[in-house]
Amino acid sequence: MRGKMKDSLYEETDDGQLVRRYADPVAVGDEVRITVLGEEGVLEEILPRRTKLSRLLPKPHDGTPDIEQIIVANIDQVVIVASVEQPRLNLRFIDRLMVLAEFGGVKPILCINKADLLRGAERAKLSELLTRVYKPLGATWHMMSATEGENIDALRDVLAGQFSVFAGSSGVGKSSILNALHPEFDIRTREVSKSSQKGRHTTTYVRIHHLDDIDARIADTPGIREVGLWGVPTDTIDYYFLEMRPFLGKCKYSDCWHFDEPRCAIRGAVDAHEISRERYESYRRLCQEGPVEDHERRVKRLR
Secondary structure, eight states, X not given: OOHHHHHTTEEEOTTSOEEEOBSOSOOTTOOEEEEEETTEEEXXXXXXXXXXXXXXXXXXXXXXXXXXXXXXXXXXXXXXXXXXXXXXXXXXXXXHHHHHHHHHTOEEEEEEEOGGGSOHHHHHHHHHHHHHHHGGGTOXXXXXXXXXXXXXXXXXXXXXXXXXXXXXXXXXXHXXXXXXXXXXXXXXXXXXXTTTOOOOOOOOSOEEEEEGGGTEEEEEOOOOXXXXXXXXXXXXXXXXXGGGGGGTTOSSSTTOOSSSOTTOHHHHHHHTTSSOHHHHHHHHHHHHTSOHHHHHHHHHHHO
C-alpha cells in the first residue's frame, strides 16, 4: 500500500491528536486501483464501498478509542449462520448481526444449522418461534443440516448470482455448509467443545470461495464471539429494527427510548403482539450497552 493509504487509518481529534479509527484500510471485497510492477503491484486507491459488514473491534477495557473492523465490503447479503445446539441457538447474537447488516445496507439471510439434532416436536416449536420473530421483518430463514444435506439446494438458490458473506459464532457449521455446497472445497472443520458448548476457530481469516456453476461468491469468516455495534448511534438503534419502523414517531415523546416512558407506541405494539417480545428485549439490551451519557440523559428526562 502507498503510505498515504496507511495514513487513512488515523483521524485528527479536535485537540490535534492522531487516533486510530480503522483496523485496516483495506478489506476483503474492496474494489481497488493498482499499479502493476512486474509480478507485484502497488495499491493506489480504494474505490467507494457500496455496502459493508463492520463491527466494533474487540479491545481491552483500557480507554483506547473505538476502532472499526470492516469484515467484508461490497457484499449483496449476509448469511447469518446459527445452530440449534452445539452451540445453542442465541437470538440476541442473531439480532446483533441483523442490525449490522441493515446498517451496512445488506440483506440478511438466516440459516439455522444442525436441524438433524431436533426431534419432531422440538423442530416444530423452533419453526414457530422463528416464524413469529422474524417473519414480520420479511427476513428469509432456512432450517438446514449440513451433515444430512437438508435444504442445501434451497440455500444454493439464495446464493446464486450474489456475493454473500457467511457470519456466525464458532462451531455453528459455516465450513460444513460450504463443504456441502461444494465438496471440492474440503474446508477443515472442528468439533464443538463438550464442556463449554463453544466452537473452536477453524477459519482464521476471511476468504472468498467461488461457486462458478451458480455464479456465486461466498466470503467465509472466522467465528465471531463479540458483535459490537459500529457506527450505529444508541438513540437510533430502533430504526434498524425493521418491525419498529411503522411505529416510530408515534410515541408521546419525540425522543422516546421505549423503556419506561408513558404512551410509548413501541411498547404498545409489543403488548399487542405486533412486535415480538424477543426482538424488543434484544433492542433493550443493545441500548443498555450504549454510552453512559445516553442513559443519564434518558433518566434525567424521565424524572
